[in-house]
Amino acid sequence: MDKKVEAFLKKLEILFKQMEEFAKKYNLSWKYENLEIYEEYAGRYKTKELFFFKKGEFIFKIKPIGAYIIGADGRADMIGTLDSVVLVYLEKPYFMETKISIGNRENVVSSSKIPLYNGFKEPGWYISLEKKRIVPVIEENICRVLEDISEFRCSG
């Protein structure tokens, strides 16, 4: 199996376990369904979608999208009844570096190193928010997002 996909599937397991823990705390039930992903570099491979329910009613699901993602190391979507958000796995912080020089390349007049995402702390799953903002997939942020994408309130 493609090494990047192999790593992606392991990261998905981490995400699924984390979401199951969240579901236990808020009395949600869950089920897995098989999913096939087709990527140019990796070919076809099998994974799972994770669905969550409250008293039998669908609340949201986690749908893996792929391992080969522009500027990230994996993507899964969190899809609710009203909207969806993108979850990304980031192995490292990404930056854009610039150097402006006059005349020859040694004569650098300005340089900068701008992060491509605001909010990276350590390797892990992040919720992609507006502009450059990302926040880690933790209980507090999951609750905030669920209110927006499914009108589900953690407070009950």
Place this chain on the structure above:
Amino acid sequence: MNLDVLDKIRNNYKIFKESYKLVKKTDLYEKVDVLNESKDMIEDLFIVEIFACLERFLRDKLEDCVDLEKCKFKREAVLNHLEYMKIEHILDSLKGIIDSDTIGFIKQIKSYRDWVAHGRNPEKPPPVRKIDFEKSFEVIKSVMEVLA
């Protein structure tokens, strides 16, 4: 081209996002996947638009270089070819200013744009997929701001 065009694209995107939320509340769609897929497809069109914007911006910047007083080449002869220069080559010529990772990032957005613009061949998926429109927008915006 000035950078105001970026604000217009972002505003159009915001309007689309808000309209999308309203449509979802109407119960017109039974399956969440149907609407989510359509959202993703429309976001892709914004990627096409922002990339077209970058492409125009870079060609205009090159034209500005040709207009500089110290440029001794025949203006028309250079400009005739400028429109046909591959965008990848223009991006490569920026490697002295912008780091190669970011240039690689932009090239990946280009390859995704190509897949969308050439009909989303289901038999040949894109080499890489986007995170979302906003993250691609921000990288392209940063590059344009550096060169403005």
